[in-house]
Amino acid sequence: MVKDDKHEVAVLRFIDSKGVEPLEVKAGFSFVSIENAQMNLKAEMLNKSFAQVAEEADAAWEASCRWHGT
DSSP, X not given: OEEOXXXXXXXXXXXXXXXXXXXXOOOOOOSSOXXXXXXXXXXXXXXXXXXXXXXXXXXXXXXXXXXXXX
């Protein structure tokens, strides 16, 4: 973890994870502040499974494609 008074960055590295159950990572993003990233995570993803997020992303993509006429 790298952190200063305005930024916080975490780097994860997974080595030799063969045969291990999949790992789900939930992350909040904000270009404004760490607090906004935490709020985004709670508002958008905290209580959702990977499958739910994937389904919502697919639906949003399909709706966007229809809107653009593709």
